[in-house]
Structures are given as structure tokens and as C-alpha cells.
Amino acid sequence: MQLARVIGTVVATVKSPGLEGVTLLVIQPLDRHRQPVGVQLVAADAVHMAGPGELVYFVAAREAAQAMPDPFVPVDHAIVGIVDAVSTLGGVTP
């Protein structure tokens, strides 16, 4: 799992069966200092509460689909939690 910032939403009317009602968000993966790293991704929102601007963590690969109500959906990145705080050896950062 990695940290990411939600930066947008994706609206799609025509979707693969099983993706109806799934919120798709654009996320920017972050390094542990919260600097953007890598390319932006589209991730399914498995917590149903994430929105643009929020710091989240996401899981990739097959495990992403496991986060969905139907685990046999074409999803390869899923947001599985919203970060309250990251406490590191240097201190706590909200």
C-alpha cells in the first residue's frame, strides 16, 4: 500500500459490468514525505467517503478488487483508507 492524494473524479457512463455505482477517483501517489511520485492513477473508492484533496492509502493489483463488494470486478487500484495522521520517527504529521 502507498500514500496518495485524491485530485479528481472520473465520470463514466459506459462501464464494465460490476462497476456500476463504483466511484472512480484520480489519485496522485506520494512518497513518504508527501511529494508526488509516479504517474496519476484512477482508483476505485472502497471506503465510499474519499474526496478530492484527501490523503488516502491505496492497494494495487489483484487485492484492489478484493476491496470491492463483488471481488470479481476489473479494478486494479482501490482506495482502502483515509489517513488521519502519519507518525514517523520525526514526529506526527496530520
Add this chain to the structure above:
Amino acid sequence: MKIGRVVGTVVSTINVPAFDGRTLLLCDLLDPAGTRAGGYLIAVDSVGAGAGETVLLLDEGNSARQILAAPGAPIRTVVVGIVDSVVEDAATVGPGTVPATRTAGHVGKARAARRPASRAAGHAARPRRR
């Protein structure tokens, strides 16, 4: 599996139910010599590792779900061990290169107390049997 160092924890109240009651550790990835290899992973703890410790990371979902006894959980990365030392070509290259006296402080008092005296003395110094 990968070698990492726990550099912090991630606190989250809104998450998928599979993460309820689990500790998320922020782990830097290391090369066998113990230097940062670049990148990090957020892993679910299964051994009680703490900040500063060198750990063994499992980054594969099926095994992760078995270890945590959580079938169907969207979990892929798990801390499955705490590294005492890394030996490469009969020479200790990893965290074990630190002097044996550092061991007690390095692993924390609680764990050092549980550890047999022979291990606390630093088995890194012992010659490898062949």
C-alpha cells in the same frame, strides 16, 4: 520478500472493515546492506514490530491473507519478521554489522528480555557453521 525499516505508523479511522484493529507500518525499503533502496510500503503488522526496526516484508496478497487469517481482505503487504542480521557470502552485511552491545537497545527492552541470552549476545559474531 523484501527487507525494510519501520519509519512510522499510519493512523486511519475511515477504512475498509478488513483493516479494523490492524496496525499499519510505514516501511522504507532497504538493500541487503541496510541502506535505503528507494521507495516505501505501508504494511500490516503481524509480529509487533516498532519504529526503527529492520523487518521482513511480504508483498504478495494470497500469502498475506493466509498469515492474517483474513480471507477476502484487500491486504497485500505484511510485516512477517524482524531481521536480526543479514549474511551475504559468509560476511554479515545487514543490520547485524552493528556491535553486539547495540542489540538490546536496537530491538527494544521487551523483545530483548524474551530473547535467549545467546541471541542477545549477537549471533552475528559467531562463525557460520558449514
